[in-house]
Amino acid sequence: MTRDERERFLAGVHVGVLSADEPGRGPLSVPVWYRYDVGGEIVVVTRPEARKAPLLVVGARVSFCVQSEDMPPKYVTIQGRVVAREGADVARDLKPIVRKYLGADVGDAYVDTTRPNGTNELVIRVRPERWYSRDFGKSG
Numbered sequence: 001m002t003r004d005e006r007e008r009f010l011a012g013v014h015v016g017v018l019s020a021d022e023p024g025r026g027p028l029s030v031p032v033w034y035r036y037d038v039g040g041e042i043v044v045v046t047r048p049e050a051r052k053a054p055l056l057v058v059g060a061r062v063s064f065c066v067q068s069e070d071m072p073p074k075y076v077t078i079q080g081r082v083v084a085r086e087g088a089d090v091a092r093d094l095k096p097i098v099r100k101y102l103g104a105d106v107g108d109a110y111v112d113t114t115r116p117n118g119t120n121e122l123v124i125r126v127r128p129e130r131w132y133s134r135d136f137g138k139s140g
Contacts, residue, residue: 006076006133007038013100014066018044018126020055027063028052034064035097042078042126045088045097045119056082056124064126072137078128088123090115 001009019029030052035043042064046053056062060082067075088094090111099107 001074001076001133001135001138003131005135006131007036009068009074009133010042010066010076010078011036011038012066014068016042016044017065018052019063019065020052020060022055028055033097033101035100041083042080042128043093043097044124044126045094045121046124047121053122056085056122058082058085062126064128072135074133074135074137076131076133078126078132079130080126080128082124083127084123084125086123088119088121090119093123094119094121 015031016034017029018032018034019027022028028051032044032046044056046056061079062082063077063079065075065077067073094115095108095111098111101107102110
Protein backbone atom coordinates (compact mmCIF):
# COMPACT_ATOMS: atom_id res chain seq x y z
CA MET A 1 0.00 0.00 0.00
CA THR A 2 1.06 3.56 -0.50
CA ARG A 3 1.37 5.83 2.52
CA ASP A 4 -1.95 7.48 1.71
CA GLU A 5 -3.69 4.10 1.25
CA ARG A 6 -2.42 2.66 4.52
CA GLU A 7 -3.32 5.77 6.52
CA ARG A 8 -6.84 5.94 5.04
CA PHE A 9 -7.25 2.21 5.72
CA LEU A 10 -6.15 2.64 9.35
CA ALA A 11 -8.59 5.55 9.71
CA GLY A 12 -11.45 3.31 8.52
CA VAL A 13 -13.86 1.30 10.63
CA HIS A 14 -11.98 -1.77 11.84
CA VAL A 15 -11.49 -3.46 15.16
CA GLY A 16 -7.83 -3.03 16.08
CA VAL A 17 -5.63 -5.52 17.88
CA LEU A 18 -3.32 -3.81 20.36
CA SER A 19 -0.30 -5.76 21.62
CA ALA A 20 1.90 -4.77 24.55
CA ASP A 21 4.74 -6.55 26.32
CA GLU A 22 3.61 -8.30 29.48
CA PRO A 23 6.68 -9.19 31.57
CA GLY A 24 6.91 -12.87 32.44
CA ARG A 25 4.41 -13.77 29.72
CA GLY A 26 4.03 -13.40 25.99
CA PRO A 27 2.78 -10.08 24.62
CA LEU A 28 -0.80 -9.28 25.58
CA SER A 29 -2.97 -8.80 22.46
CA VAL A 30 -6.50 -7.46 22.80
CA PRO A 31 -9.16 -6.25 20.36
CA VAL A 32 -10.05 -2.57 20.78
CA TRP A 33 -12.15 0.18 19.29
CA TYR A 34 -9.93 3.11 18.37
CA ARG A 35 -9.71 6.42 16.54
CA TYR A 36 -7.06 7.43 14.04
CA ASP A 37 -6.96 10.60 11.97
CA VAL A 38 -4.58 10.57 9.01
CA GLY A 39 -1.16 11.77 10.13
CA GLY A 40 -2.05 11.52 13.80
CA GLU A 41 -1.94 9.09 16.68
CA ILE A 42 -3.94 5.99 17.48
CA VAL A 43 -6.31 6.80 20.34
CA VAL A 44 -7.73 4.11 22.64
CA VAL A 45 -9.83 4.47 25.77
CA THR A 46 -9.64 1.80 28.48
CA ARG A 47 -10.68 1.19 32.06
CA PRO A 48 -7.84 1.54 34.61
CA GLU A 49 -8.57 -1.97 35.92
CA ALA A 50 -8.23 -3.58 32.47
CA ARG A 51 -5.32 -6.00 32.14
CA LYS A 52 -3.77 -3.85 29.40
CA ALA A 53 -3.93 -0.57 31.37
CA PRO A 54 -0.78 -0.99 33.51
CA LEU A 55 1.18 -2.06 30.42
CA LEU A 56 0.31 1.09 28.47
CA VAL A 57 2.54 3.61 30.21
CA VAL A 58 4.19 6.51 28.42
CA GLY A 59 7.18 5.16 26.51
CA ALA A 60 5.88 1.59 26.26
CA ARG A 61 6.41 -0.03 22.88
CA VAL A 62 3.29 -1.51 21.29
CA SER A 63 2.09 -3.05 18.06
CA PHE A 64 -1.30 -2.36 16.54
CA CYS A 65 -2.95 -4.23 13.67
CA VAL A 66 -6.14 -3.80 11.64
CA GLN A 67 -7.30 -5.99 8.81
CA SER A 68 -10.09 -6.39 6.31
CA GLU A 69 -12.09 -9.62 6.35
CA ASP A 70 -13.13 -9.01 2.75
CA MET A 71 -11.37 -10.78 -0.10
CA PRO A 72 -8.78 -10.07 -1.20
CA PRO A 73 -7.52 -9.31 2.32
CA LYS A 74 -5.49 -6.31 3.38
CA TYR A 75 -3.92 -5.22 6.63
CA VAL A 76 -1.97 -2.43 8.29
CA THR A 77 0.30 -3.00 11.28
CA ILE A 78 2.19 -0.31 13.14
CA GLN A 79 4.84 -0.35 15.80
CA GLY A 80 5.04 2.66 18.04
CA ARG A 81 5.21 4.08 21.51
CA VAL A 82 2.64 5.28 23.97
CA VAL A 83 3.11 9.05 23.95
CA ALA A 84 0.31 10.05 26.32
CA ARG A 85 -1.78 8.48 29.07
CA GLU A 86 -4.29 10.61 30.94
CA GLY A 87 -7.81 10.69 32.24
CA ALA A 88 -10.34 10.36 29.42
CA ASP A 89 -12.92 13.03 28.74
CA VAL A 90 -16.31 11.72 27.59
CA ALA A 91 -16.91 14.35 24.89
CA ARG A 92 -13.31 14.69 23.66
CA ASP A 93 -12.12 11.09 23.83
CA LEU A 94 -14.84 8.50 24.35
CA LYS A 95 -17.76 9.70 22.23
CA PRO A 96 -15.73 10.13 19.01
CA ILE A 97 -14.51 6.53 19.23
CA VAL A 98 -17.94 5.07 20.00
CA ARG A 99 -19.58 7.18 17.25
CA LYS A 100 -17.12 5.70 14.73
CA TYR A 101 -18.56 2.23 15.36
CA LEU A 102 -22.19 2.90 16.33
CA GLY A 103 -23.02 6.21 14.64
CA ALA A 104 -23.72 9.50 16.41
CA ASP A 105 -27.20 8.87 17.81
CA VAL A 106 -26.72 5.29 18.99
CA GLY A 107 -23.14 5.97 20.11
CA ASP A 108 -24.07 8.99 22.21
CA ALA A 109 -27.03 7.12 23.74
CA TYR A 110 -24.77 4.18 24.58
CA VAL A 111 -22.15 6.39 26.27
CA ASP A 112 -24.77 8.47 28.12
CA THR A 113 -26.50 5.31 29.39
CA THR A 114 -23.36 3.41 30.40
CA ARG A 115 -21.52 6.40 31.88
CA PRO A 116 -24.18 8.68 33.38
CA ASN A 117 -21.68 10.17 35.84
CA GLY A 118 -18.83 10.69 33.39
CA THR A 119 -15.86 8.36 33.19
CA ASN A 120 -12.80 7.35 35.15
CA GLU A 121 -11.27 5.73 32.07
CA LEU A 122 -7.88 6.42 30.54
CA VAL A 123 -7.10 7.73 27.08
CA ILE A 124 -3.97 6.20 25.56
CA ARG A 125 -2.27 7.78 22.54
CA VAL A 126 0.16 5.79 20.40
CA ARG A 127 2.42 7.43 17.82
CA PRO A 128 3.14 5.17 14.84
CA GLU A 129 6.87 4.75 14.14
CA ARG A 130 7.04 1.78 11.75
CA TRP A 131 4.42 0.65 9.28
CA TYR A 132 3.81 -2.69 7.61
CA SER A 133 0.95 -3.09 5.19
CA ARG A 134 -0.26 -5.31 2.43
CA ASP A 135 -3.14 -5.30 0.00
CA PHE A 136 -3.35 -8.77 -1.51
CA GLY A 137 -5.55 -7.38 -4.28
CA LYS A 138 -2.65 -5.39 -5.70
CA SER A 139 0.02 -7.07 -7.76
CA GLY A 140 3.68 -6.75 -6.78
